[in-house]
Amino acid sequence: MHRRTFLMGLPFALSACAGERVWAPDDVVSRAFTPGSDIKSLTLYTMKNTGSDNGAHSALMIDASQRVMFDPAGTWKQNYMPERNDVLFGVTPRMEQFYVSVHARVTYYVVGHRITVAPEIAEQALQKALVAGPVAPANCTRYTARLLRSLPGFESLPQTWFPNALSDAFGQLPGVTTREYRETDSDDKNRAQAVVPTAGQ
Template sequence: MNRRGFLVGLPLALSACTAQEVWAPQDVVTRAIYRKPGRKYITLYTMKNVDSDNGAHSSLLINASQRVLFDPAGSFEQKVMPERNDVLFGATPRLENFYVSFHARSTYYVVGQSVDVSPEVAEQALNLALVSGPVAQANCARVTSRILRQLPGFENIRQTWGPNRIQEDFAKLPDVTTLEYREDDADDKTLALAEISAILRGE
């Protein structure tokens, strides 16, 4: 992949779009769990259109007692990251980088905003993510903002359907660090997914 830097429509009625439940077995989840010692933090990822800057997707990386990606209504699927209703387990830094790379392409770039939190807040975020899915299509920002605004210190996050609005509110939190991830891959995520899968298989 050619990497530079390292690394919306109207809301749909919930009754009109049902999310598919995914529930990996406990032994698979247990084997995949990844813990990163040190500081606890939350990273908000916002996927944005290169031409319009419109937000297309929101997700969360949560480093708590374990490190997970909450990818509501997302399309990143890997056998090495078992899923339970939009929570992807085993979010090592390498797999997080693949996740970002999967979304960054010629037509979209990714903004990552990170903020340190207490272990208690990180764990609360993890627990909220674990019970928030599966998320219906077009509801990623709605559910992401709902999780964040329940956390102590994140009360300024507005309930919203718009990824850009969450990004704007998150930027107002104290001591936020922000990075942009851009790539010039073709505008076809299936190609990126196939390439990432091949790398993970060791091909």
């Protein structure tokens, strides 16, 4: 049995070597629509190596008029949240936890930095994410940083390729809350995602 620990506490030009284009049908995306929370927020997720603490991936949870995950250059193949060019839809709180749980395993842990934002800032982030992808491999942090830096109040963040550099800077923004997620299950994402959360919130 796996031990799962949750410590709660601009349109962009496509890269010359763009990522894989994925476009879920309209009806599938419509059914997956998940309205945003009353309090709008952005959560930067950084996946880090448990041995070296080196950052391996960046993703951005956007809680705006709807809840989506901007997962640029993500490699997780799944059938629970429909995708359009690196944007995952249907990200209920339970599915957000599932996303984190799949990425947190014996070889990696996840750091989540959450910040409350004005509704118009959250909506800007959503609209920018919808046109940002598909993102080429190894460009996850570059595109996440570019999106964030284009938002009012986030201009001080570095334009960087390195997940830890973006994570460290984001974590220093006023009002940010930080959570760390560690698990001890297999490094195999397919095995991790076998523990599927039940439907609902």
